Amino acid sequence: MGIDIGATKALGVALxxxxxxxxxxRFPTQAGPDGVLRTAARVVDELxxxxxxxxxxxxxxxxxxxxxxxxxxxxxxxxxxxxxxALAARLAEVVGRRVVVENDVNVAALGxxxxxxxxxxxxxxxxxxxxxxxxxxGRLRRGASGVAGEIGHVSVDPAGVLCGCGQRGxxxxxxxxxxxxxxxxxxxxxxxxxxxxxxxxxxxxxxxVWNQFADGLAQAVTAVALGVDPEVxxxxxxxxxxxxxxxxxxxxxxxxxxSRSPFLATLHLxxxxxxxxxxxxxxxGAAMLGASRS
Amino acid sequence: MGIDIGATKALGVALxxxxxxxxxxRFPTQAGPDGVLRTAARVVDELxxxxxxxxxxxxxxxxxxxxxxxxxxxxxxxxxxxxxxALAARLAEVVGRRVVVENDVNVAALGxxxxxxxxxxxxxxxxxxxxxxxxxxGRLRRGASGVAGEIGHVSVDPAGVLCGCGQRGxxxxxxxxxxxxxxxxxxxxxxxxxxxxxxxxxxxxxxxVWNQFADGLAQAVTAVALGVDPEVxxxxxxxxxxxxxxxxxxxxxxxxxxSRSPFLATLHLxxxxxxxxxxxxxxxGAAMLGASRS
Numbered sequence: 001m002g003i004d005i006g007a008t009k010a011l012g013v014a015l016x017x018x019x020x021x022x023x024x025x026r027f028p029t030q031a032g033p034d035g036v037l038r039t040a041a042r043v044v045d046e047l048x049x050x051x052x053x054x055x056x057x058x059x060x061x062x063x064x065x066x067x068x069x070x071x072x073x074x075x076x077x078x079x080x081x082x083x084x085x086a087l088a089a090r091l092a093e094v095v096g097r098r099v100v101v102e103n104d105v106n107v108a109a110l111g112x113x114x115x116x117x118x119x120x121x122x123x124x125x126x127x128x129x130x131x132x133x134x135x136x137x138g139r140l141r142r143g144a145s146g147v148a149g150e151i152g153h154v155s156v157d158p159a160g161v162l163c164g165c166g167q168r169g170x171x172x173x174x175x176x177x178x179x180x181x182x183x184x185x186x187x188x189x190x191x192x193x194x195x196x197x198x199x200x201x202x203x204x205x206x207x208x209v210w211n212q213f214a215d216g217l218a219q220a221v222t223a224v225a226l227g228v229d230p231e232v233x234x235x236x237x238x239x240x241x242x243x244x245x246x247x248x249x250x251x252x253x254x255x256x257x258x259s260r261s262p263f264l265a266t267l268h269l270x271x272x273x274x275x276x277x278x279x280x281x282x283x284x285g286a287a288m289l290g291a292s293r294s
Numbered sequence: 295m296g297i298d299i300g301a302t303k304a305l306g307v308a309l310x311x312x313x314x315x316x317x318x319x320r321f322p323t324q325a326g327p328d329g330v331l332r333t334a335a336r337v338v339d340e341l342x343x344x345x346x347x348x349x350x351x352x353x354x355x356x357x358x359x360x361x362x363x364x365x366x367x368x369x370x371x372x373x374x375x376x377x378x379x380a381l382a383a384r385l386a387e388v389v390g391r392r393v394v395v396e397n398d399v400n401v402a403a404l405g406x407x408x409x410x411x412x413x414x415x416x417x418x419x420x421x422x423x424x425x426x427x428x429x430x431x432g433r434l435r436r437g438a439s440g441v442a443g444e445i446g447h448v449s450v451d452p453a454g455v456l457c458g459c460g461q462r463g464x465x466x467x468x469x470x471x472x473x474x475x476x477x478x479x480x481x482x483x484x485x486x487x488x489x490x491x492x493x494x495x496x497x498x499x500x501x502x503v504w505n506q507f508a509d510g511l512a513q514a515v516t517a518v519a520l521g522v523d524p525e526v527x528x529x530x531x532x533x534x535x536x537x538x539x540x541x542x543x544x545x546x547x548x549x550x551x552x553s554r555s556p557f558l559a560t561l562h563l564x565x566x567x568x569x570x571x572x573x574x575x576x577x578x579g580a581a582m583l584g585a586s587r588s
Contacts, residue, residue: 229437
């Protein structure tokens with residue numbers, strides 16, 4: 001059983017013995033520590049009939065996660081800040097099942113691997129922040145301090161914008177939802193779509209921002225390639241899942257960079273970009289957590 | 295049997311069944327394709343009495359290596375450029391043993407792992423260029439296109455110096471032997487030592503260059519950590535192996551960066567830095583190539 005808890009909705013899946021999705025539910029996410037717990041418990045309750053009594057629960061959440069203790073902190077989107085939420089322990093008490101918790105980008109990477117059959121990939125999650133989940137030899141690579149793939153905090157411009165992390169010019173300051181909100185202020189919803197439309201309609205500033213954003217993502221893809229060099233790099237997160245236009249723009253930005261650098265040209269990065277598979281990949285990845293732990 | 299072929303010398307080792315070094319030889323490297331072949335054949339000949347007749351030969355060389363074919367190209371330091379040298383095939387013909395060839399930074403990483411017992415590390419090789427060899431779960435991580443760890447070509451300053459790769463502001467342009475030669479021109483030998491002495495003697499420009507160089511290496515260490523997040527990051531290459539002063543300077547630069555970034559502070563990067571082990575680690579790593587292939 002896997003649950004992908006996002007800021008607005010929680011998506012749960014039950015997997016059969018062959019890994020296929022046998023049941024799926026979706027509820028609005030209730031905010032705050034107690035709300036998140038209630039939401040998760042409701043999903044488990046709804047799916048319990050579809051899995052065996054000993055099945056564990058895997059959960060993906062935005063924010064900092066200690067995968068050993070199952071504690072969640074700094075999950076601002078879920079209104080969990082300050083005191084960490086012992087999500088694994090408290091939910092296990094309520095539902096009587098073993099619970100494993102992981103960062104949302106990591107479960108997305110596991111889920112993409114499961115649904116596509118790839119054993120060597122990076123999932124570049126472009127949400128409020130920017131981070132990659134990495135699967136090597138079919139297994140999640142967390143790293144010694146849990147920051148493998150945190151390329152959002154690679155500084156690429158000493159004269160850049162101050163990042164929340166304290167550094168300047170981090171990739172996250174040019175290639176993330178929050179970067180886009182700064183560069184193209186206004187209503188939250190469908191920002192990328194509106195930006196692209198304005199650029200297509202001849203708004204020169206919008207075109208500049210659009211190209212900068214795509215180029216920032218191209219730099220992020222390059223940083224992933226020069227670190228881990230995965231076979232496939234999947235772009236995900238709300239910004240990208242809205243459509244293919246941004247994916248194409250990033251491919252074009254990668255090609256522009258390759259045209260200036262014979263070295264980058266040998267990497268064929270544009271060909272290695274993919275969009276996320278259809279289906280509830282993050283929830284599936286959450287359900288796979290048990291396997292990746294063993 | 296493993297051979298580390300550098301620009302000036304070739305170091306060969308024979309390993310016993312328990313992985314210990316049972317014999318060791320060193321010859322000056324002869325330049326050019328035929329010279330490199332003669333040098334390697336001479337090492338193999340010298341060590342042949344110390345290993346079984348079926349033992350393979352592993353070789354580490356600077357330059358681009360196709361590990362499948364054993365071809366070496368763009369090894370400017372060995373005077374191999376233009377036409378690639380089919381090192382594995384041609385040496386195998388001469389010595390009657392199976393030959394495997396790998397990039398020098400990768401064999402160094404394997405060798406450090408073998409000599410220290412670590413199964414999760416990055417070896418940051420600071421030579422003319424800058425690149426990391428990565429060992430994950432005890433195995434060399436080459437990546438899908440062979441560039442895992444090539445963080446020397448992560449661009450960290452859009453206003454930086456033009457790099458040989460065609461990009462601008464690559465880490466290699468601020469943190470490598472060639473970067474140092476540009477920033478602190480003069481005789482080749484012991485450049486880092488002379489730079490440090492000048493800085494200590496009150497040369498303000500030397501002090502600036504020294505600090506910039508150490509900070510560039512700190513940025514490289516950070517990029518490795520945010521990509522792969524290895525337990526241990528080992529600084530190697532002629533520049534570093536000369537002494538501990540540069541290692542300490544990089545630790546200080548990492549601490550300065552951590553003091554400005556609470557996020558970086560959580561990574562304790564200065565504590566994870568190590569210098570290379572004593573012993574012929576690169577040749578040992580070359581001898582380990584067979585194991586890493588299986």
